[in-house]
Amino acid sequence: MRPSLLLLCAISRYSGAALLRQESSLDPSQWDRSHEADANQLLQVSIALTIQNADIGVETLLRISDPTSPDYGQHLSAEDVVRMFEHEPKTVFHVVEWLGKSGIDQSRVQLSYGGDRLTLNLRVQEAARLLETTFYHQTHRETGRKQIACQDYHIPESLAGSIDYILAASPVQTHKRIPRQQVVLNDRVTATAPLPLGCLKSTTLACLRALYRIPEDVPPHPNNSFGIFEPSWFSWVPEDLDKFFGQFQRDLVGHRPRVDAVNGGYLQRNMTESIWYQEPNLDFEYAMALTSPQEVTNVQVGSYGRTGNLHDMLAAFDKYYCMTPGDKKYPITYPPGCNATACDCGSSSPPKVLSISWGWTEAAFTPNYLQRQCLEFLKLALMGTTVIVSASDYGTATNNGCGPFCLDDPTGSGTEGRFSPMYPSSCPWVTSVGGTQMLQPTDRRIAPAPTTNETAFRQKGTSGNTFSSGGGFSNVFLAPPYQISNVATYKDIEQEHLAEIQDRFNSTGRGYPDVAVRADNYAIVSQGNWKLASGTSASNPVFASIITLINSERMHMGKGPVGFINPVLYSNPDVLNDILTGANQGCGVDQAFRATRGWDAVTGLGSPDYERMRQLFMSLP
Known part of the structure; x- marks a missing residue:
């Protein structure tokens, strides 16, 4: 079964500028787009940095799960896991620098314990300027579900290898019964x-x-x-x-x-x-x-x-x-x-x-x-x-x-x-x-x-x-x-x-x-x-x-x-x-x-x- 989603936009990285596309719609034809979102509407934006050492994590899991390995069953602590995937500070610096150039002060940014996710609250007009896009209201034709979403948007080419995806979500979702x-x-x-x-x-x-x-x-x-x-x-x-x-x-x-x-x-x-x-x-x-x-x-x-x-x-x-x-x-x-x-x-x-x-x-x-x-x-x-x-x-x-x-x-x-x-x-x-x-x-x-x-x-x-x-x-x-x-x-x-x-x-x-x-x-x-x-x-x-x-x-x-x-x-x-x-x-x-x-x-x-x-x-x- 499938509950409704809160995800509005997410990144797909390409060569050159990193193109971002709408995340929550399987087919744009299923959505009716109406007016632009209010410039002052609040969005919560999460920037997921590319995980480091993913290959080491996979190798470690396969080793401790292999019944023939001497390390079988040697599970890691949460602290061990975060150290394995911890980011270099310079990755965070580069993303924060980009935000600063767009007029977003670093005091508005939150960082995850593991250093792999940045989160901030932005007004629609700020998010649109940062991501070079336009946010619209849209309604799903079958379910009637409403959301604020965007079409394609961009990040600097220099950050394409540092950012996995960006999520933008309205902090308040009106309850609606699922058909x-x-x-x-x-x-x-x-x-x-x-x-x-x-x-x-x-x-x-x-x-x-x-x-x-x-x-x-x-x-x-x-x-x-x-x-x-x-x-x-x-x-x-x-x-x-x-x-x-x-x-x-x-x-x-x-x-x-x-x-x-x-x-x-x-x-x-x-x-x-x-x-x-x-x-x-x-x-x-x-x-x-x-x-x-x-x-x-x-x-x-x-x-x-x-x-x-x-x-x-x-x-x-x-x-x-x-x-x-x-x-x-x-x-x-x-x-x-x-x-x-x-x-x-x-x-x-x-x-x-x-x-x-x-x-x-x-x-x-x-x-x-x-x-x-x-x-x-x-x-x-x-x-x-x-x-x-x-x-x-x-x-x-x-x-x-x-x-x-x-x-x-x-x-x-x-x-x-x-x-x-x-x-x-x-x-x-x-x-x-x-x-x-x-x-x-x-x-x-x-x-x-x-x-x-x-x-x-x-x-x-x-x-x-x-x-x-x-x-x-x-x-x-x-x-x-x-x-x-x-x-x-x-x-x-x-x-x-x-x-x-x-x-x-x-x-x-x-x-x-x-x-x-x-x-x-x-x-x-x-x-x-x-x-x-x-x-x-x-x-x-x-x-x-x-x-x-x-x-x-x-x-x-x-x-x-x-x-x-x-x-x-x-x-x-x-x-x-x-x-x-x-x-x-x-x-x-x-x-x-x-x-x-x-x-x-x-x-x-x-x-x-x-x-x-x-x-x-x-x-x-």
């Missing part, structure tokens, strides 16, 4: 009474435990932690949790997630539509039950008046991603503050496992912005956090807030064009989770001796749309070293089929998902009613729960958390159940990426087997 068609789960939920009990037709706690051999008796370790991200307005309901627990996990009746409120995060109870509660209810009903009695944290980001996003969450986790008063290294006096979204800064501790059942269209952002934010996930991995992200339910298309979206689609209906990758699943430093469903008895006769009775997730929604496991190849990120051989084998096996669609995807990109979990027909309670919910947003908290349990088992043995798990899994694929049948679809292709032996771009390496995964991770230092 129903913007929420993916709306088409994937059907009411049922009475609730089906057979595991071939619906998914319950007992089904998941039996299918993936998940134990019920793992005692939590006091240093373990498990967090689930939710954005503004999407909240779980206490009565729904209790009704679910009363049926499946009676010892949890009355228990609630711990709430980590970020940027005014709160538990919304005023909306009447069920879409605001289904996803959080699903996440916490299953995550709390599968890991009981482990405390589960609701990382609730964003207030009633402003949408929470990953940027804000990362800033809350890492003070080095935020602003700070002056530093002796830099001859600048800074007032106290934060980044361009006026965020909580370093207010939260990142959990050992973080589940994100939300995704954004990769094409909605500039490559520089995505690469930079992906490095923030790398930093979390360096510090020992496992980030688990769902792969989406539109197959090779994505949801841009108004339904299926494909690149270069002339129809605008998401039924043609090139495949549209999903972020942050496409980031190489997270673990992406795709979806499966149970093979029915009639299907098993044609299955080539599967190691599990699962096939790739594919389901008709109540609206007639077909949903299938997200998967494919990034247009921004290259295939990381840990998956190169696995992806090469897949392309060799599927060579003839992939040749038919080769013009629709980037063959050198990072492949996703990494793993898969059952995604169909989860029995949940929402607004007091039993329902069945489907999608990889259901798969995600299940896999995150499994990693949380393994972390507790390791910690009780005096070991650390597993951290970034992809290199371990790709070098030991036999701990997963290989999925051999099924395919995802999208952008007019019915059989896009097909499941096959080994890794594939619809079910990854396969579904989890807790016992085999546990034995592997317990054998590591």
Whole structure:
């Protein structure tokens, strides 16, 4: 699912002058531009400096995540990470000098702890003069969302290698309900009474435990932690949790997630539509039950008046991603503050496992912005956090807030064009989770001796749309070293089929998902009613729960958390159940990426087997 964005403009660097283009619109034709913005309207502008030593960070993460390395599991502290990526003061000086030449005094500038981000408040007329552009009011034709935005704008050529991107955002966003068609789960939920009990037709706690051999008796370790991200307005309901627990996990009746409120995060109870509660209810009903009695944290980001996003969450986790008063290294006096979204800064501790059942269209952002934010996930991995992200339910298309979206689609209906990758699943430093469903008895006769009775997730929604496991190849990120051989084998096996669609995807990109979990027909309670919910947003908290349990088992043995798990899994694929049948679809292709032996771009390496995964991770230092 995709919450609305606050990003208005971002940089794309080119030779010569550095050209900046509009960030938040996927297609300018979707926006109606009206009058120029008021010259005195306040904008919060954030200038992200190019990160230093990114290659060293990648090498370090791969080394400490390699199960054969003597440095396996030697995670870094936050201070170690900031020292690794720390900027030279001269980079800051050059940017501040540019601001000064435009009449912006250095006393108005704030610098992050890590020295890689400058933030300042500017009036529209100041920002327009600085960036040589014009800001306009515009309205999205489908959603009615309003924003201030610009077209192309520029920075000096001498700074093109020093600035990754620039964000400009209005400090106040008027709350507007997201239309129903913007929420993916709306088409994937059907009411049922009475609730089906057979595991071939619906998914319950007992089904998941039996299918993936998940134990019920793992005692939590006091240093373990498990967090689930939710954005503004999407909240779980206490009565729904209790009704679910009363049926499946009676010892949890009355228990609630711990709430980590970020940027005014709160538990919304005023909306009447069920879409605001289904996803959080699903996440916490299953995550709390599968890991009981482990405390589960609701990382609730964003207030009633402003949408929470990953940027804000990362800033809350890492003070080095935020602003700070002056530093002796830099001859600048800074007032106290934060980044361009006026965020909580370093207010939260990142959990050992973080589940994100939300995704954004990769094409909605500039490559520089995505690469930079992906490095923030790398930093979390360096510090020992496992980030688990769902792969989406539109197959090779994505949801841009108004339904299926494909690149270069002339129809605008998401039924043609090139495949549209999903972020942050496409980031190489997270673990992406795709979806499966149970093979029915009639299907098993044609299955080539599967190691599990699962096939790739594919389901008709109540609206007639077909949903299938997200998967494919990034247009921004290259295939990381840990998956190169696995992806090469897949392309060799599927060579003839992939040749038919080769013009629709980037063959050198990072492949996703990494793993898969059952995604169909989860029995949940929402607004007091039993329902069945489907999608990889259901798969995600299940896999995150499994990693949380393994972390507790390791910690009780005096070991650390597993951290970034992809290199371990790709070098030991036999701990997963290989999925051999099924395919995802999208952008007019019915059989896009097909499941096959080994890794594939619809079910990854396969579904989890807790016992085999546990034995592997317990054998590591």
